[in-house]
Amino acid sequence: MAADEPAVRRREAARVLLLDAADRVLLFHGFDPAEPARTWWFTPGGGLEPGEDGRTAALRELAEETGLTGVELGPVVAVDLAEFCYDGERYRQHQSFYLARTTGAGPAELDSSGSPADERAQLSEARWWTTDQLRRTAEQVYPERLAELLDLVLSQGPPVPPVRL
Template identity: 55%
Template sequence: MSADHADPARRPVARKVARVVLLDPQDRILLLHGFEPADPADDWWFTPGGGLEGDESREEAALRELAEETGITRVELGPVLWRRYCSFPFDGRRWEQDEWYFLARTDQTETAPAGLTELERRSVSGARWWTCGELSAARETVYPTRLAGLLRTLLDEGPPDAPVVLAPEIV
């Protein structure tokens, strides 16, 4: 057994995660700006969402996380667009996530992240609505890494008939 697995504080955090591809009436996507708590210069953009709590469904988790992280509650939750496995270091731990990305639409564009966890308060610095063109031209790190192309396909072709399994991302 590796040293990481012997020490409970070092074991990977395995989570089932629900994420939201939230679009406004102009087809802009909402992304959150996050950073490594120990190094704020190590930053990225990502979709709202997080881990399931208790026995809640992925749909329930998606709506709860969206409300906590953005204050947006007037949402029409659609189908699962994509599924992805990812593994990454964050806040001194390794996280392993089975992520489902739900399509959602809203006309509520003002954000008010009143329900952030302690860790989120130390690692999320804001939110921004992005057009597909802005996302395609972005020089910042965005997760999932192919989000600009995925969004373009979604806007051009509509949701897939079944969730698309994205390539794993291991950092």
């Protein structure tokens, strides 16, 4: 690493593939505060806090970002190593993707007021996506193979062991 390059922040993260009754997945649209024109869609979730396990972090993040509590979290269906820059910092993030479903016939009512204000300010939209919409979009979606993963989960059930993205 060159002297002028920022250090890489390593962290563990838990993400949630939250499906509704119509098999649509919830994604958030966000941007990098250091590069506001760079936007992408991503699953709910975030970094583990000290002493926290992945399942606990996934449920905490889901509650903060959506207002949904009492969600039954399923198994880890995928794991990933994401390397990215965000707000001028470099990250190397090991992340696990948990499967979960909303209850009820329609999409859940979302409330992000439990998220820190700086995180809420960087989210512009929440949307439920079908796998077909994911395959057709020209917008950046993370994880990049999300449509393929959802096709697998919906057609064959949760993979054992989890898929490596």
